[in-house]
Amino acid sequence: MKMTGAQILVETLIEQGVDTVFGFPGGMVVDIYDKLYDKQDKIKHILTAHEEGAVHAADGYARSTGKTGVVIATSGPGATNLVTGIATAYLDSIPLVAITGNVRNSMIGRDSFQEIDITGITLPITKHNFFVHKVSKLADVVRKAFEIAQSGRPGPVLIDIPKDVQEAVFDFRKKPVERPASLPCCDAKDVEKAVQLIKESKRPYIYFGGGAVRTELGEDIVKLADKLDAVIGCSMMGLSEIPSDSPRFLGMQGMHGRYASSVALAKADLIIALGVRFSDRATGKTEKFSLSAAKIHVDCDRAEIGKNVPVDLGVCCDIKDFVKCLTKAAPQRKNTEWIKKVEQLRKREADAYEGLPFLPRDAINIISDTVKPDTRLVTDVGQHQCWTAQFFRFRKKRTWITSGGLGTMGFGLGAAIGSYMGTGKRSVLITGDGSFGMCLNELATAVTYNVPVTIVIFNNHALGMVRQWQKIFFDGRYSNTSLDRKTDFVKLAQAFGAKGYKAADKESFEEVFKKAYKVNGPVIIDLSVKTDSLVLPMLKPGGTFNNLILRREDISDAEK
């Protein structure tokens, strides 16, 4: 059937199963918006306040559903406003298709109004990107983009479509959606080698990340751990894949990870890493990272194997298949000493928190106790993010939405909106006064679409994470981290058409949160947090997990 490029784009999106897109219109996508207008019954378009909000929303949609998020923006500033969000998705391997308009082919390269080389700009932060020269290529480019975004290690793909291509007419024929090629099954030899390493080990630790979330590996990991008598920990991206109260699970490991999880990883003699990439935030100084441990690394991306940490066995295959084969082939192990040792670490961790006054941790506990298991926990970036990662008790998969790799402040509100659009589930956004200030304009979107999101602002009147570094490593010289703002978040909420509350202690927070959580729409809770609250444990830069800072008292006098 003869159609314009804009129509072909919309039809191909429908063909690919897209039901929701996020975006913001503009001159060079006006044709696309015109065709979306005709298909409102098939594709719901969520209009955000800013393109950055739209791309974070598409990302949040993808994270909470596993489907590909789609965002549309116009040329020039519309396209550049996507950059942070595309990079966020790239660093966390989130499937995303970003569609931008551009000036006509004949105007390209002339510095025309709102012309920008967005494929050039996004080259290092996309899995691949396309500039569509001809309408004849458009449908297949869109199909390819979805395939690339979802296949292997997922990631963002950008399609830049000049206006004349959107207007040009071509024949469109629907095609069946091609499923991305599956990864190869595991090799028996690799399994055999892994079994050998397991037999030689007495202190096994299974370490997983975002790749395990992607492949829904949780139950398989627990089964493997039972067979190996191993403990389990994860990177920030792995959270929520297995329930936090799973007996062998020690929680997030890393720079601000749980004490027992981080120290156990450092003391292990065998690390089985599944869909995790040994980021510097997880390993500390890579040269000193768990030197005594044998390492098995299984990932869908061959380039990750040996990239940051040398491994004894690197396997690039279908992770689930490998874990299942390994569980079958491995002998039943008993590591009583190891499990006992880990219990001691857990005890030390618990003791460190005893008897402290009302802390962010208590607020997270109240939230944990109140919310339904399928509530999405969304965060921005900073201290509040680490506290949530440490203490929230996850019960369901894909309920943790955070910017792990890029660490994008301002990610949360957009992501919460996208997450709700994808799942229809309520979310809690835990944020800080610094992060929230970055993209709070999306409160307008949350109100417009009546998104049930409880926004808890951990308000310490500071950029807490940087301040923490300044306190410990820069002699308390708080350069530009004190937020002496007069923002009244309750009034701000009201101005946007949302509800706002304040809380300052355990009792008031518990009462307010329970109330706010029931509201069918966005609510802000401005929770006062002490300015000098610290995220602990903390790994010193260049340090190892054997000298973690666990308690405030552990900060040496010189560093106080």
Add this chain to the structure above:
Amino acid sequence: MQKNKIIIAIYVDNQYGVLSRVTAMFTRRGYNIDSLTVGETESPEYSRITITLTAEKNDKDQVVSQLRKLYNVKKVVVLSSEECIKRELLLIKVRNTEEAHSDIVEATNIFRTKIIDFTDEAISIEATGDSQKIDAFIEYMKKFDIIEMCRTGLVALDRGGTNIWSEHED
């Protein structure tokens, strides 16, 4: 760890923008390209890029794996320095003077290079060979007055009947 000279042959889609995707990967990951050549191949839909770099084994593996992830890259092969034929082309122009004249001609003969332009002011020479020969020739020519020179970077093929699609060890 020991650094070695590595020759990587890459088959890519013969489309605009592909070269910058390949080189951007090197920039992004912090690897330095020593030389790069690119041109059409026996099949018009592909171009062949030959890159040389100096790297440790880990870096080599990383470069190859990262290149293989690029959508427009169809094949990446590390050519073994001993098992491949490799050539570079040099054009070099030196000042022609009465005193230097016969020494220059003699040098071109000894290095088995070719004079391709000869005027009262200058002698232009074409040299082909592996990079070491080219280096040695340039070094020798430095005793004359070099006006300008230009070298292509390495091109290389497997010895024998195999091609880039044949089995290679990484």
